Amino acid sequence: MTLALDLQSLSVGDRPMLRGVTLRVAPGEILTVMGPSGCGKSSLLAVVAGTLAPPLRWTGTLTLDGTDLASLPTARRGVGLLLQDPLLFAHLSVAENLLFAVPPGPRAERHAAVDAALAEAGLAGCGERDPATLSGGQRARVALMRALLARPRALLLDEPFAALDAALRAQFRAFVFDHVRERGIPALLVTHDAADIADPVRVLRLPSAPDAPAHA
Amino acid sequence: MTHTGRGERALALGLLALVAGPLLASAALALGAALDATAWAAWPAQPGALRALGLTLFTGLASTALAWWACAALLAQAVVRRRLDRLLRALPPLLATPHAALAIGLVFLLAPSGWLLRTVSPWLTGFDAPPPWPTTQDPWGLGLIAALVAKEIPFLLWCAATQLQRDDASRRWQAEHTLACTLGYHPVRAFWRVVWPPLAQRLRWPLLAVLAYGLTVVDMALVIGPASPPTLAVLAWQWLQDADPAIQAQGAAAGLALALVVGACAALVLAPRRPRRAVDGRRGPATMGWRPGATLLLGAYAAVLAALAVGSVSGVWAFPALWPQTWTLDAWRAVGASGATVGTTLWLAAGSAALALAWSVAWLECAPPRWDAALRPLIYLPLLLPAVLWVVGLYALGLRLRLEGTAGGLLLAHTLMALPYVLLTLSPAYQGFDPRCAALCASLGHGRWTLLWRVKWPLLRRALASAAAVGFAVSVAQYLPTLYLGAGRWSSVTTEAVTLAAGGQRSLTSAYAALQFALPVLGFALAAALGRPRRFRPETP
Numbered sequence: 001m002t003l004a005l006d007l008q009s010l011s012v013g014d015r016p017m018l019r020g021v022t023l024r025v026a027p028g029e030i031l032t033v034m035g036p037s038g039c040g041k042s043s044l045l046a047v048v049a050g051t052l053a054p055p056l057r058w059t060g061t062l063t064l065d066g067t068d069l070a071s072l073p074t075a076r077r078g079v080g081l082l083l084q085d086p087l088l089f090a091h092l093s094v095a096e097n098l099l100f101a102v103p104p105g106p107r108a109e110r111h112a113a114v115d116a117a118l119a120e121a122g123l124a125g126c127g128e129r130d131p132a133t134l135s136g137g138q139r140a141r142v143a144l145m146r147a148l149l150a151r152p153r154a155l156l157l158d159e160p161f162a163a164l165d166a167a168l169r170a171q172f173r174a175f176v177f178d179h180v181r182e183r184g185i186p187a188l189l190v191t192h193d194a195a196d197i198a199d200p201v202r203v204l205r206l207p208s209a210p211d212a213p214a215h216a
Numbered sequence: 217m218t219h220t221g222r223g224e225r226a227l228a229l230g231l232l233a234l235v236a237g238p239l240l241a242s243a244a245l246a247l248g249a250a251l252d253a254t255a256w257a258a259w260p261a262q263p264g265a266l267r268a269l270g271l272t273l274f275t276g277l278a279s280t281a282l283a284w285w286a287c288a289a290l291l292a293q294a295v296v297r298r299r300l301d302r303l304l305r306a307l308p309p310l311l312a313t314p315h316a317a318l319a320i321g322l323v324f325l326l327a328p329s330g331w332l333l334r335t336v337s338p339w340l341t342g343f344d345a346p347p348p349w350p351t352t353q354d355p356w357g358l359g360l361i362a363a364l365v366a367k368e369i370p371f372l373l374w375c376a377a378t379q380l381q382r383d384d385a386s387r388r389w390q391a392e393h394t395l396a397c398t399l400g401y402h403p404v405r406a407f408w409r410v411v412w413p414p415l416a417q418r419l420r421w422p423l424l425a426v427l428a429y430g431l432t433v434v435d436m437a438l439v440i441g442p443a444s445p446p447t448l449a450v451l452a453w454q455w456l457q458d459a460d461p462a463i464q465a466q467g468a469a470a471g472l473a474l475a476l477v478v479g480a481c482a483a484l485v486l487a488p489r490r491p492r493r494a495v496d497g498r499r500g501p502a503t504m505g506w507r508p509g510a511t512l513l514l515g516a517y518a519a520v521l522a523a524l525a526v527g528s529v530s531g532v533w534a535f536p537a538l539w540p541q542t543w544t545l546d547a548w549r550a551v552g553a554s555g556a557t558v559g560t561t562l563w564l565a566a567g568s569a570a571l572a573l574a575w576s577v578a579w580l581e582c583a584p585p586r587w588d589a590a591l592r593p594l595i596y597l598p599l600l601l602p603a604v605l606w607v608v609g610l611y612a613l614g615l616r617l618r619l620e621g622t623a624g625g626l627l628l629a630h631t632l633m634a635l636p637y638v639l640l641t642l643s644p645a646y647q648g649f650d651p652r653c654a655a656l657c658a659s660l661g662h663g664r665w666t667l668l669w670r671v672k673w674p675l676l677r678r679a680l681a682s683a684a685a686v687g688f689a690v691s692v693a694q695y696l697p698t699l700y701l702g703a704g705r706w707s708s709v710t711t712e713a714v715t716l717a718a719g720g721q722r723s724l725t726s727a728y729a730a731l732q733f734a735l736p737v738l739g740f741a742l743a744a745a746l747g748r749p750r751r752f753r754p755e756t757p
Contacts, residue, residue, distance in 0.1 A: 051655040074658030081659035087652055091674045091750055100670065101660045130752035150660040 001027050003154045003186040005048065007060040010040055017043065017056075020213030023204055025154070025186035030177060030198035031216055033190045035206030041190040044206070045156045048188065049081055050074035064153055064186075080152030082176070084159045086143035088131035094118070094142055095127030101149040117145040120179075137168040144176055148183065155180060155187040161196055170195075224582040231579050232591065238613060238632060239597050245616075246601070246609030250472035255465035259455075259473070262466070264445030272448040273477070275357040275441070276431030279364035283426060286365065287372035288412060290509045295380070295393070295411060296403040303510060304377050308685070308744060310370035310517050312736030314693035316714050319363045319439035320729040321520030323352045324527050324722070326359060329535045331523050337536035346535050353443045360441040364433065366516055368426045374686075375422035378641055378679070379415055382648030389414070421592070421640060424485050425599040428478045432602035435695040435710070439717045448474055452604045453696070471605030478600055521733065527726030547727035554712070560626075561692055561708040561735060568630035569687030569739075572638040575631075576683065579639070580646045581668075596636045607700040614701050621703035629697035634687040641686045645679030678747030685743035689736035709735065 003025040010018040017040045025031045033041050046052040048062060051074055062070045069077050088097050098114045118124050121141035123134075131139060140160065147155065160176065161169045177198055180187045189198060197203055204216035259265055294303040325331050328346035337343040352359045380386055389411050396406035432449045433441075441447055446454075448470055455467030531542030551558070579588070598606060610629050611620065619625030649672060657667040673680065698708045713728035 049655065049659060051658070074655065075661050075663050077659075078661070079659060081656055083652060083656070085652070087650070087656050089653070089671055089675065091671075091677075093752055100662075103661065128753045133752075146660070152659070156659075 001065040001153050001184075001186060003048070003188070004063045005044075005060065006062075007044070007047065007058060009060070010043055010047065010056070010058040013055040013057075018206065018214075021204075021206070021215070022213075023188075023216045025188060025202075027186055028181045028184040029202060030157075030180055030187045030189050032197045032199070032203045033188055033206065034192070034194075034197075034203060036208045037192075039206045039208050041206060042158055045081075045158050045188060045190055048154070049079050049156055050077055078151070078153040080147035080150060080155045082144055082147050082155065082157045082160045084162045086139040088134075088139055088142060088146075090132065092131070093127060094123065094129050094131055094134065097131060097142060098127075098146050098149055101146045103151065113149060117149055121145050136164055137172060140164060140168075140172050141175060144179065148179060153185060155185055157187060157189040159190055159192070161191070161193070225584065228579065228583040228587060231575060231582065232587075235575065235632070235635065236591075236594060238628060239594065242606065242609035242613045242632075243597060243601065244609070245612035246468070246605045247472065249465065249608050249612065250468040250605060252465040252469060255462070255469035258462070259466045259470045262451075265448070265451065265470070268445040268448040268451045269473070269477075271357050271442055271445070272431055272474070275360050275364070275437075275447060276427060277481075279361045279368065279430045280423070280427040282361070282365045283368035283372060284423060286369050286509060286513075287376065288416075290369070290373060290513075291376055291380075291415075292404050292407045292412070293509070295407055300377065300380060303373065306510070306514055307370050307374055307377070308740035309737050310513070311374050311686070312689045312733070312740045313367065313370075313517065313520075314689070314710060314732045314736065315363075315367050315433065316435045316439060316693065316695065316710055316717070317524065317729040317732040318367050318517075318520055319436040320713060320717050320725060321524045321733075322359065322363050322366070323440055323717070324523040324726065325519055326351045326362075331519070331526075331538075334536050334538050343536060352440050355442050355444075357442050357447065360433075360437055360447070363436055363440050364430050366513065367436075368430070369513060372419065372422055372426060375419055375640065376415060378644040379418050382644050384648050384650075385644075418644075420486055421596060421599075424482050425596070425636070425640070427481050427485060428600045428602070431478055431481070432474050432604065434603055435714050438714060449602060449604050452602075456604060456608065468605065468608050471602050471608065474602040475600075475605055478602065482600060521730075524726045524730040524733065527722050528730050530723050530726075533722070544723070547721075547723035550724055551727045551731060554707075557707050557709060557712055558731070560706050561710070564626055564630050564698075564708065565688045565691035565735070565739070567627050568634045568691040569638070569684045571627070571631045572634040572687045573642070573680065573684045575635060576639045576642050577646070577680070580643065595639060598633050599636045603696045607696045610697060611700040620701065621705040623706075625701045626698065626706055629701040630691045630694055633694055633697055634690045637690045638683045638687040642679055642683035645676055649676060678749070681743035681747040682740075685736070685739045688739035692732065692736050692739075 003023075005021070005023050007018060007021040009016055010021075021044065023031060033044060035041050043052065043056055046056070047058050048069070050069070050072065052058060062068070064078070069079070088094070089100070092100060095114050095118065098117050099110060102110045102113050114127065115124070118127055121138070121144075123138060123142065126134075126138075131142070134142065144160075157176065161173055164172055173196060189196065191197070202216065204214055206214050290303065294300045323330070328349045328351055330351070333341065333343065333346070341347075380389065392410045393403075393406050396410045397403055401409060433447075434449050434453050437447045437450045441450065445451060452467045452470035452474065455463050455470065458464055458467070526540070528547050529543050529545060530540035531544040531546075533540035583591075593600075610632075614620040614625045614629075617625070619628065653671055653675075654667055657671055662670075692708070693710055694708070695710050695714055698706065698711050702708075702711070709728055709732045713725060713732050716725040716728055719725070
């Protein structure tokens, strides 16, 4: 499953933001997207997720394993999201947050998937807890597990390590990268920190000027 | 995920037609009735009419200014001392109190034969009989101002709280307040400098609603306002009751004059202004923080409620006795016997609150933001038009649609009145909902309905339940729309209470006023129970 984006232009109303960005991300590969603030890193992820809202507009092609994604709504793209804020739903317990992501199926199987995810996150037995009582690192791990339980075909990571302290950051980074590689899904990682780069040769540096092209 | 599709626009258009149709038709019919040149020439020439207009301006503007100041001062204390949640917990019963019930309770407290004077008579005053003091229905409208201030502070506080509790705004304001404190500003002054100016901007519509109500109130003014002359709204209402069509036209014209007064005030309130003194650099303690204010307000409501409760079970109660000489449940038996009145009040309130809530949710979900911003003045029309003028149009519309005196007509009138309040209280939380949750849900493969039913509405259930409770309370408090559209065939606890307040049946009036108070309080209690955050089972890893 290769994620391929040929972005001709990305603009805010009539003002161009990015032009001529192409990227290819192979299964299990993590492409790091870097660039100055406001250059369009998060908007690039929104293009892939299908959450770009007016006045932002883009032109180009987007495929996942040859399938056109651009014409699909977000819910049918199979693209997972992991944000800086874990956004665990406050009205659901930890387990229910995970269960929310599990596709429909036999009840026992869905619950087993949740239990396995909790164990993987190091939170076995914590399913009934209020998400607000978890630590920052625990919340981040639950958010990743939730994104993965939906069985995404690609994963978008929008500064998911930014809110964590240095020790937790390194730990969680390794946790995320391991899971992405294990599952063999392409991932895009937006970050400001060079320490987060997953693979030094797979970095897309977005320019501050919209006319400079970028490829990865 | 905030952009709206074609289907949503079509639904928003449908929703708009549902509300704009009756609103504009009523407004046009009311204007038609009020645009009578003879009536316009006649009403200012009536005895006391111009003094009534002056009284209206004085009571409306003074009560609004005082309520606004008190609300700001209470908020400053609550925010600085981090007691906003505590203040908010006390608000629902205050907010639920219908205007007429509060006015009746205040009359029983402040009247020359009221509880306040009884507590100090005869040992301090020497009075064995009520003195001839104009403590209620005073010619200057001071009693009306006091009642309006007491009633409007909780509403303004509630609206401010819904803004302060928005996820997006509250975090920013807290951070800005902390930042101002680190720059050396006293916490109260920091509140006035960085939190209050943007908050006040967002409270312009609620402020306008308070002002419009203060300038045009009828039920409260009938109970506690000046009598000769009364305020212009009461005078217009009296003219509208007349059998002579020429006098009725005078009433409609006076109603339109009131609308013009409200319009002029609205232009002043809604005009964009730059906060003054924001950058004068003064950092010391600010004086405008009102510590005993909350206690005073709660005390006044408690005293009113106690006066109504005791009054409703009082038998013989001669002045200056502090407590009734005999106690009786006759008044409550009479209330119990009029089950139809209570039933009408309940189904009307529940129905109109549910319809207003459903409409508001659908509108906030589907209407493009630009439409919403542009059309709010139309939706808020019932808040801004004087009730005396508004009911003329509604009644004319009811006659044309053959809805006069029917359940459907009453429900339409109550829903149109409840709708602006429901939308006003629901909007901040609904529009403040984190849009990333929608993107996240979609990325997990879920569609719009799953987002709404399993994430958005459960997370917003406190705001939804509160908005419904506000709609319920607004409907219970309706006087003129029930009177007009009911056409004498329907009565509610409010119409009964206001009618009884003009007579001398203290216990029956108190019982109806207490019931008028109790019904919305029950609504708010139910909303609080439904909106309570979920409690998770504590568990150790």
